[in-house]
Structures are given as C-alpha cells and as structure tokens.
Amino acid sequence: MQIQISKRMSKPDFQGEFVDAMLKAATAPDLISFGGGLPNPISFPVEDIEAAVNKVLQENGVQALQYSSTAGYGPLRSFIAKRYARFGVTLSADDIIITNGSQQALDMLSAVLVDPGDEVLVERPSYLAALQTFHLYDPEVLTVGLTESGADCDELEELLKHHSPKFFYAIPNFQNPTGLTYSKEVRERVATLVASTNMLMVEDNPYGELRFRGEGGESFGRYLGEQCCMLGTFSKTVSPGMRIGWIACPNRALMEKLLGYKQVMDLHTNIFCQMVLAQYLQDNDLDAHMTKIKNLYQHQADVMMDCIARYMPEGVRYTKPEGGMFIWATMPDGLSAVEVQNEAVKRGVLVTAGDPFYEKDRGVATMRLNYSNCTDEKIEQGIQILAQVIRDLLQARQG
Ligand SMILES: Cc1ncc(COP(=O)(O)O)c(C=O)c1O
Known part of the structure; x- marks a missing residue:
C-alpha cells in the first residue's frame, strides 16, 4: 500500500534543507551556538x-x-x-x-x-x-x-x-x-x-x-x-x-x-x-522579571558587539540592536554566509547563514548571530573563531 500524501505536503519543504542542516549541526556536542533563538534558561522562573x-x-x-x-x-x-x-x-x-x-x-x-x-x-x-x-x-x-x-x-x-x-x-x-x-x-x-x-x-x-x-x-x-x-x-x-x-x-x-x-x-x-x-x-511582578532578562540580554549583546568590533576583519558590518536576541552581520566582499557557516561549524561555532530568511536570494553575505544563550567567555571565544574563519575565507579567495 502506498499512502497518498496531499499535494500541499508533497511539495519540497520550503527551506527544508537549511533547517535540516541547522538542526543537525545544533546536535553536535561542545558547539558554541550563536545559531538558535533560545531564551537564556537562567531567566526561567x-x-x-x-x-x-x-x-x-x-x-x-x-x-x-x-x-x-x-x-x-x-x-x-x-x-x-x-x-x-x-x-x-x-x-x-x-x-x-x-x-x-x-x-x-x-x-x-x-x-x-x-x-x-x-x-x-x-x-x-x-x-x-x-x-x-x-x-x-x-x-x-x-x-x-x-x-x-x-x-x-x-x-x-x-x-x-x-x-x-x-x-x-x-x-x-x-x-x-x-x-x-x-x-x-x-x-x-x-x-x-x-x-x-x-x-x-x-x-x-x-x-x-x-x-x-x-x-x-x-x-x-x-x-x-x-x-x-x-x-x-x-x-x-x-x-x-x-x-x-x-x-x-x-x-x-x-x-x-x-x-x-x-x-x-x-x-x-x-x-x-x-x-x-x-x-x-x-x-509576581512581570516588569521586575523583565528587568532581569533585559539586563542580562543587554550585557550579552554588549559583549558580542564589543567582540565583533575587536576581532572581526575590516569590512564586516553588523546591526546594533536596542533589544531582542539577534545581531545581523554582513560579510565583506560578498563572502557567502553559507560558506562561513559550513567552515565555522567545523571549528566548533554555529551561526545561521542568512539564506533561509530570504524568499528568493541565495548565496547572501549576511548571517544571524544569537547572543541570548551564551556565556561571556563563549561569546568571546566564538567570535574570535568566527573572525578567523572569515579572514581565512577572504584570504583563500585572494590566493
Ligand atoms: C518573529 C517570530 N515570530 C514567532 C515566533 C514563534 O514564537 P512562539 O514560541 O510564540 O510560537 C518566533 C520564535 O522565535 C519569532 O521569532
């Protein structure tokens, strides 16, 4: 017997391959993850x-x-x-x-x-x-x-x-x-x-x-x-x-x-x-609870922005959020974020390349970095590794 699946669910998954790759990478042990969007569990009451x-x-x-x-x-x-x-x-x-x-x-x-x-x-x-x-x-x-x-x-x-x-x-x-x-x-x-x-x-x-x-x-x-x-x-x-x-x-x-x-x-x-x-x-006082979370995320965002400014090669641009959980980084010279993602994961850092967030654009130079779920040390270590990946890929292109 062959189950007859609906046309809707028979279509190739929109962005499915990106999500699969992300989920697979996320299960690797000892990874520094800037890839997800998880709240920091220390904030759970x-x-x-x-x-x-x-x-x-x-x-x-x-x-x-x-x-x-x-x-x-x-x-x-x-x-x-x-x-x-x-x-x-x-x-x-x-x-x-x-x-x-x-x-x-x-x-x-x-x-x-x-x-x-x-x-x-x-x-x-x-x-x-x-x-x-x-x-x-x-x-x-x-x-x-x-x-x-x-x-x-x-x-x-x-x-x-x-x-x-x-x-x-x-x-x-x-x-x-x-x-x-x-x-x-x-x-x-x-x-x-x-x-x-x-x-x-x-x-x-x-x-x-x-x-x-x-x-x-x-x-x-x-x-x-x-x-x-x-x-x-x-x-x-x-x-x-x-x-x-x-x-x-x-x-x-x-x-x-x-x-x-x-x-x-x-x-x-x-x-x-x-x-x-x-x-x-x-x-409970939700405002008081929110103040704790906001202080935590502000600190984590500041650490990440500081590390990006310190370690990333020239030409990397990034958004400077006033809230939320994400920074959006743009690589210099149109360097592909998927390439950066693939190389970074080999070196123990997970990021999310920009591609799956676009309806059509592929091979984009943008990537999402999540800061809400990492310690200061991991943020610093992860950004240093990421910076080196970008430098190496830029150099490989020139050479
Ligand atoms: C923009 C946006 N909308 C909706 C959701 C889904 O959130 P929920 O956990 O409420 O389903 C998310 C989760 O990350 C999100 O980023």
Missing part, C-alpha cells in the same frame, strides 16, 4: 511557576483539568489586553485569542486569509518559520527590503501601486533575523500606506518587551485600529515551553473566522498552562 501550579491545582483543579473555551482563559486575556496600553493601544479581553504560541497564530491567519495564488507581503529578510507557514497555503510571496530604520517605505509605496497583498507581515521590534527596529517616522509612513489599501497589517511582536536601550515601539494597532492584527507570545518573557501566545484582533468579523478555524484545529489552547501562567502573572 521555575520556582514561581511551581508555586503557581500548586495554587491552580489546589484552588481551581477541576477547571484546570476540564475542556475550556476556544478564545482562552478570561483572566489571561484581560492581562494581555491591559498590557497593550504600553504599546499605545486600547484593547479589551474580547479582542484576544490565546494561541499555542504565536507560531499557531501565523497558521491561523494564513488559513483564514490566503487562497492559492493570493499575494502576501513580508519583510526581506523575514522570520524563517513564518515563510514556511505561508508557503503551505501557496501564496505569491512579495517582499519589501529593510533599512536601518525599518521597512523601505519608497519600495513599499511603489510595490503597492502594482500589487494587492492580503496582508503585510512585519516584525517591527528587534526583528528576527536582523535585530532591526522601525523608527517612529517609518511606522507612521508604513501605517499611512497600509491604511490606503485593503491589506491587513500583521504585526508580530515577540521581542517588543525586550527593549534594553532607547525607547519607542508603539504598536501598528495604534495607527491602524481594526486593520491590524497583533501577535504576541510569552515565549521570550516567561517560557517558550508553555506554548502560550495570542492574536489581538480588534476586527470582529476576522475574529470570528479565526476562532472558527482554531476550534477545528485544537478546540482550545492547553487550559492548565493558561491558568498556571495567569496565576504566575497575578502573584
């Missing part, structure tokens, strides 16, 4: 979560172990809605759907909005797993470039003259992979351009709470109201393992469709985890 688990089971055990509603646990939805005030948006609990991580939100929006052949718009480069999700729905993926201060507005304006994407998927704060953040001016101009179309703005903001320097970060929801869906997650603030994210969707008609789809997918997100998280948030 294990004891406070244990206390929350006990309290939920003692006080509301039956509710926590029973089926629940698709939209999610009320107190958690309220907490999330209120917190949007700091990003300049007024929301109520009714605007929030709790999802299984923001990754599920990406699939829900694609399922509800995209028919085969529809245009969708993403940043260039963009979050790899978002690209993979969108590809399952057979869209035409359009891209708009990024500058130091966010989306290239002139390119966006020109593109919108000729195309009608269903949505613009953007990560405006400390973007994955580049670490770049939209300035206020760019936010305003992008919002004005989006407002002149029927396209939905999909703002993915997993890193917005991780600002360790500077200010800003207003949500597009502030400018666009119902024309904006805001995705969020507790993965980078409390725990990725709990798999709790959300969609904030002020548009009721869209909300109904998203709920309908989620109901079919999984009925609801794990209610036990939702209640434990809500209890944790009630009994």
